[in-house]
Each structure stands twice: as C-alpha cells, then as structure tokens.
Amino acid sequence: MRRKLTLKDVSRESGLSTFTVSRALAGAEGVSKESREAVLRVAEEMGYVPNLAAQKLRGVASSTIAVITAGTSNAYYLDMMNGIQAVAQDMDQTVVLTDIAIGGVYDIGRERQTIQRLLEGRVGGVISTLTLLPESVKRLEDWEIPIVFVDSSPPEELPYVPSVTTDNYNASLLVGAHLQSHAFQDWLLLVYPPIWSSRKERERGLRDAAAKAGATIEVVEAGNNAASASKALRDCLGRRGGRLPDILIAGNNPILLGAFQVARERNTIIPDNMAMVCFDDFPFAPYLDPPVTVLNERSEEIGRLSAHMLTEIMSAQIEARKAGKPAAPIYTNEHQLQVPVDLVVRRSCGCPDPTRSRS
Template sequence: MGRKPTLRDVSVASGLSTYTVSRALSDGDGVSAASREAVLKAAREVGYVPNAAAQQLRKNTRSSVAVITASTSNHYYLELMRGIDRTLRRSGRTTVVADIAAEGRYTTALEDATVQHLIQSRAAGVISTLTLRGSNLDLLHDWDIPVVFVDAAPPEEAGLVPSITTDNRSASQAVGDHLAEHGYGQWLLLAYPSRWSTRVPREAGLRETARRHGAELTVVESENDVDSAVRALEAHLDRSGPAPRALVAGNNPLLQGALRVLRSRGLRVPDDVAVIAFDEFPWAPLLDPPLTVLDEHSETIGELAAQTLTRLIDAQIEAERAGRPVTPAYLPDDRREVAFDLVVRKSCGC
C-alpha cells in the first residue's frame, strides 16, 4: 500500500459507516458486538491504527524503545537487556519490554496484539528477539518504526532490516568438535521449536559436525520452557532406553529441564552424561560440576542492537526536522554476527 490506511478504508472493508467504525475503534457506545468485531477485523486486515495514535506518532519525541522478547525466563535476555539499557540511556531513551512467548509459549494473537499496542503507544523503535511475522513487520514499516532483530533472523522478504546475531552454525560446530575430542559417540540436542530462528543453524552445525566425526545425533524438540523440557526428555528416554553420552541444551530453560531429568534418574554429570549448554549465566561456574557453555556475549549483542537503533531513530529526527520522509534508512552493514566463546569447565568431562 502506497499510503497509510484511513478510517474510510476500514469503513469500506467492513461495510459499515465511518461513524460506526469510529465509535467501534474508540470503544464508544451504540455499537453492537457483531459490528465491533467486524470493524476490528477489517482494521487488522487493512493495517489501520486509530487516528489519535497516528497524530501522537507524528508528534513523537522518539524516546521509548520496545524490546520484544520470547520468554523472559531465559537468562540470555537479562544480559541482553543490560547492554540495550546502558546504550539507550546515553541518548536519553527508555526501554519497555513486551514478552510474546510468556513461559516459552508463543501465540500469533499475542504477537499481533503486541505490535498493534507498540504502534498505538508511539514506540520509537523495536528490538525483537523473535522473527516477527511478515504482516507485522510490514505494519511497523508502514508507520516508519525501525526494527532491529537480535538472536533472530529477519523474514526472508525483509530486505535490509538489521539483525545482530551469533554465528550459530559455527558455534554449534565448536560444541560438536569439543564433544568429539572426548570421544563421545552419541549426542542429544534438546532444542526449542524452529519458530525461534536460531534453532535451524544450531541444529545444522551440530549435524554437520556429528557426520564429520562419525557420531550419532538425536534431536529432541521441546517447547521453550522448563516443564516442557522435562516432559520431552523424559518421554524420549522412556522410549529410547539408555541415555546419550553427551547432551547439548539449546538454552537456559531447556538446560534446567535437562538437569532435573538427569538428577531424577540418578545420572551423573559428566560421568554418565556430559552436558554443554548454550548461553553463559553467572552461576554456571558454581554448579557441581561447573558447566561448560557456549557464550554468545548477549550483552555485546544488546549494545550493538541499541547503537544501530539509535542511529536509525536519530536519522529520522533529522529527516523530520528537514521535512524529508522518515522511512528508516537501513544499511547492508546493519546485519552483523558477533563472535562466540566456548567456555570449557567440567560438565563436558574436562
């Protein structure tokens, strides 16, 4: 669409008068439940945001940035937020957090509602840790709200939309190479669903390394929360019999679930099952045994994402003052990969 949708577009799409549409969108009286639902559905379809919000958006001081997370139970986000907050404070901006996968359970309805709310609340920009649906990315673009993805790939059709990630394929290969150094022949990857886009390169890297070293890799998928990880791993072990010689946990919540299962079954780490996990956290060296982790440097990723978004927002402010279009000016260099470290402790058998 070459222009922003209007109240008239919603009226046409819903088949209702502009008066009824206006009353329905402002939650006014005199509108039936059926008509209100028809208006809201039409507004979503044409990408309309109420005029009051649009007027506020044009007056926006561009001071509040939204960070969309996907389960704040993951310690990765705490380090990420530290880097984002510290960087944004330097430009006088604040951060709000919106979790679209509370306790690891994602829904498209929550994503849609969150994006609508961010537009209506005049967010200056968005940092997203989950690949947003194309329709929502288009909607943010229509309202000139810049987006930076962290630890997530933009949709394929997203053009130059920025992303700051780890080289996840190489990171998984480093994990696999280390398991192979110990001579382990059976590996298990406890993985979150592929809607978290890092799943694909992490699994691919581990599979490639397993083939190269002649190891057998089993992938067990779980929803992205502790209890689901327990259920998924328990069910797999009940079916498969002996535990794998090495287990790779995709993130902190899945690690917690895996350790619960191993302890409940009397399996010792690393004597019975070696363990390596993605993402460093402060008490990893305090566990017994200390945990070997793949450190993605999430605080650095947060800093880079916030720096990128700050540049985009500042450029919009200058364009607005000069009377030029304020469409975000993304650059090829806005897509970056951050180095990782394999932090070797004792849970892997070292």
C-alpha cells in the same frame, strides 16, 4: 510508502461521523453495537491504526523502544536487556518489554496483538528476539517504525531487515570440536522448536561436527521451557531403554534446567554418567554442581549493538522529518552484524575445573 490513513478516511468509508468513529475506536460509550462493529470492520479492512499515543498524550513516540522477547525465563534475555537499557539510558529513551512466547510457548495471536498495540502506541522502534511474521514486519514498515532482530534472523522474504546475531553454524562447530576432543560417540541435542531461527544453524553445525567426529547425534525437540524439556528427555530415554548418551547438548538454559531435573530424578552423575554442555551462558553456570560448560554468546554486547543500530536508524528518520523528507527507515548492509562467541569450559563436559588450584 503509502499515505497514512486518518480518522476522516474511516469516517468517509463507513459513512459515519468522525465523532462516532473516534468514540467507536476508543471503545467509548454512546455508540451502537452495529456502528461500533461497522467502524472496526472498516478500519481493519483499510489498515487504519488509531494513534493512542497522541490520544493519551504520551509524549514523543520516537523516544520509545519496544523489545519483543520470546520467553523471559531465559537468562539470555536478562543480559541482553542490560545492554539495551544501558544504551537507551544514555540516549534518554524509554524501553518497554513485551513477551510473545510466555513460558516459552509461541502464540501467533499474541504476536499479531502485540504488533497492533505497538502501532497504536506509535513506538519509535522495535527490537525483536524472535523471527516475526512477514506481515508483522510489513505493518511496522508501513508506519515507518524500524525493527532490528537479535539472536534471530529476519523473515526469509525480508533479508534486508537489520539483525545482530551469532554465527550459529560456526559456533556449533566450535562446540562439536570440543566434544570430539573427548571422543564422545553418542550425542543428544535437546533443543527448542524451529520457530526460533537459531535452531536451524545450531543443529546443522552440530550434525556436521558429529559426522566429522564419526559420532551419532539424536535431535530431540522440546518446548522452549524446562517442563517440556524434562518430558521430552524422559520420553527419549524411555525409547532408548534408559541408555544415557555420552553427551547432552542443551539448546539454552531453560532446557538445561529441564535436563538437570531428569538427571537428578535418575541419580545421574554428571559428567561421569553423562556429560553436559549448554548454549547461552548464564550467571549461575559456574556455581552449579558441576559447573556447566557453556557457549557464551555475549548477549549483553548483542543488546548494546542492537540498541545502537536502532537508535542510529531512528535518528536518521528524525533528521529526515526535520528536513521535510520521507522518513521511512533506511537499512544498509552495515545493519547485518554477527558477534563472535567463546566456549567457556567447565567440569560438566568432563574437563577438569580450570578454577581449581593444582598441587
């Protein structure tokens, strides 16, 4: 672990006083434009990050967990946050939320800006729902800030970084086996971009399941939001001459919403004209007409597990600092967890509603 840079290092490299450097980095008045630009340039080149937590007396940074989401319209994140908050409350920690894919649209500039803000605030740890850039993870490591990925994998270059995920491949095989039981032959997967790492294994599992069932599968990519999903599905149906698939598989609930909108426009009767299933459970799935068959990924449990994992790593760092030892986060094989899933069968896939009484 490299030595942390200080204000004096920037002062020495820029040739300006620590007073000027401090005011330039804080955006305060009394510093010329040329001096401010010189300080910011030197700080960026050196990799210096000002400690805004200390400047603003925000207290102990190690008590704060930052959760990076990727589109808060997805109900998955709401349940996941419930799990994280429950653990954080027990541990007397503060949770802050930041979104790098507002409206389901990922922004690389927002990711870099977010990482910079988290470093400046000296958060104690990070939980990310999206695979971040390797450089982002490395920057956190340089400042001894641990990270746990949830519902997403760490960057391929950094496989040792902790994660709590679903076994998306086998989960997709489970969905596919159920579709095979209905003898569906024409499958359509409406799914988000591959920047969300769960896409790869979900698609691979469904392709293998379709091949085993002797079915065809068409993969249609949309942005990770309802409006984009609606447009992508309309375009797809236009290419198909209006012919509906036997089964539409929605990658998550925002995409499902977009598919429902198109179905309503076309007066499509579900599941008579086209069946539907969805990855990720959501609270109102049983109350739609028809109730939706979903793959329940236990997002609240994933949230609890990720928060427990992160706080254990953070606690070990605190003990190391007390003992005067290096406090870099220590990751082990136990920090790679996969949570089992459940297929919740309802009427949208063509099954009878199990909640209805039989005479």
